[in-house]
Amino acid sequence: MEFSPPLQPATLIQRYKRFLADVVTPAGETLTIHCPNTGAMTGCATPGDTVWYSTSENSKRKYPHTWELSQTQQGAFICVNTLRANTLTREAIAQNLLPELTGYNSLKSEVKYGAERSRIDFLLQADDRRNCYIEVKSVTLAEKANGFFPDAVTLRGQKHLRELMSVAANGDRAVILFAVLHSAVEHFSPARHIDEKYARLLNEAHHQGVEVLAYKAELSTRGLTLRLPLPFTL
DNA sequence: GGAGTTAGCACAGTATGGAT
DNA sequence: ATCCATACTGTGCTAACTCC
Numbered sequence: 001m002e003f004s005p006p007l008q009p010a011t012l013i014q015r016y017k018r019f020l021a022d023v024v025t026p027a028g029e030t031l032t033i034h035c036p037n038t039g040a041m042t043g044c045a046t047p048g049d050t051v052w053y054s055t056s057e058n059s060k061r062k063y064p065h066t067w068e069l070s071q072t073q074q075g076a077f078i079c080v081n082t083l084r085a086n087t088l089t090r091e092a093i094a095q096n097l098l099p100e101l102t103g104y105n106s107l108k109s110e111v112k113y114g115a116e117r118s119r120i121d122f123l124l125q126a127d128d129r130r131n132c133y134i135e136v137k138s139v140t141l142a143e144k145a146n147g148f149f150p151d152a153v154t155l156r157g158q159k160h161l162r163e164l165m166s167v168a169a170n171g172d173r174a175v176i177l178f179a180v181l182h183s184a185v186e187h188f189s190p191a192r193h194i195d196e197k198y199a200r201l202l203n204e205a206h207h208q209g210v211e212v213l214a215y216k217a218e219l220s221t222r223g224l225t226l227r228l229p230l231p232f233t234l
Numbered sequence: 235g236g237a238g239t240t241a242g243c244a245c246a247g248t249a250t251g252g253a254t
Numbered sequence: 255a256t257c258c259a260t261a262c263t264g265t266g267c268t269a270a271c272t273c274c
Contacts, residue, residue, distance in 0.1 A: 019239095019270045034270060037239085056271095063270075082239075083272065109274090 001087055002223035007052035007068055009221075015045045021067055023051055033065040037080045037140075042151050044070045044078045044140050052221050069221065072184075077219040078140050079181035085138035086121055088217055088226040089179060093122070097227045100213055101175070104132065124173075132173035135160050139180040139188060139214075147185035147214075147230075149178055150195050161201045161210070168209035176205070179226055180216040188214040188232035203234050 010023035010031065021035045033053050037044075050071040056064050070078045079085075090109065096102045104124035124132040141151040150157055160176075167174040178188055190199035206212050214230040 016242095036271070066271085 001084070001091060001225075003054055003068065003221065005055065007054055007221045008065075009071075010051055010053060012045065012047055012049045012051045012070075014047055015041065020063070021045070021051070023053070031065060032063055033067050034063045035067045035080070037067075037082050041080060042141055043072070044080050046072070049073065069219065074184070076142075076182060076184035077221075078142075078183070079138070079217065079219060079224060080140060082138050084224060085136050085179040085181065088224055089122065089134070089136045089177060092215070092226040093124070097225070098177075098213070098215060100211070101132070101134070104129065130172050132175060133164065133167045134175045134177055135164060136177050136179055139178050139185070140182055141191065142182045142185050145184060145186040147178075147180050147182055147188045148191035148194070149188075150191055150198060157195075158198055158201055161198070161205045164210045165205050165208050168205075174205075174210045176202070176210060176212055178212070178214040178230075178232070180214060180230055181219065181224075182216075183219045185216060186230065188230050190234065199234075206234050 008025070010025045010033075013022040013024055013030070015021040015035055019035055021033055022030060023033055024030050033051075051067055052069040052071065053065045054068050056066060066081065068079065068081050068084075070080055072078070086109070090107065092098050093101050093104075093107060101124060104126045106123075106125040108123045108125070109121060121136045122134040124134065137149050137157070139147045139149045141148045164174040164176060180188060190202045192199040202212070212232065212234065214232045215226050216228040216230045217224045217226045218228065
């Protein structure tokens with residue numbers, strides 16, 4: 001996906017109230033922008049970092065600007081807009097950039113499934129294949145070149161893994177796709193030091209047939225594309 | 235119009251500890 | 255034993271926006 005109009009840079013003053021952040025533009029103007037990430041954003045919201053924001057056409061918005069990327073002082077780009085992970089995955093599947101997920105002729109999103117009635121991010125279907133359920137997680141937490149998920153204890157994430165295990169048990173394909181949205185990351189693993197239970201459950205899911213994929217996005221202030229397979233350890 | 239997203243806040247309730 | 259101040263825990267609500 002391309003950012004149009006192009007993103008604008010600013011310097012982060014602080015993030016606060018979960019959805020808001022104050023930044024100062026190169027011209028010295030202080031702006032309040034919308035922060036589309038409710039997570040902990042560890043390492044992505046350090047005061048003084050450069051943030052890149054988009055501008056919405058929607059006149060009803062109280063704050064027309066949306067925080068899209070963070071640029072750390074080491075120069076790494078991180079996409080903090082959690083909505084992008086799904087957009088990028090959809091585009092990547094449609095453009096056949098993910099070899100494991102090609103050959104289907106129908107792509108649906110937000111389909112209800114499983115015993116706990118979760119909504120799956122994507123359902124791929126074809127006449128001659130098993131249904132393929134895909135749950136997308138965005139990875140923004142990094143230590144050096146190692147990317148981690150989750151960045152905080154996630155009961156919801158654990159629920160999604162249980163649902164995927166039951167999908168696999170029913171004979172369908174179950175895929176968890178970690179979309180790495182951090183340019184410095186070269187390797188992925190679950191954040192055992194943050195949510196040990198999630199890490200164990202991911203391992204169990206993997207052994208029970210849930211496919212694990214990790215792809216990294218090419219990130220720039222012009223746009224994002226999910227296309228680079230990443231090695232991971234579970 | 236409703237779901238989804240989660241830290242922070244107010245508030246209520248419970249626990250602890252020091253002073254009398 | 256009683257009182258008050260403080261500390262902690264748990265619950266429920268809120269924030270702004272996008273997408274279905």
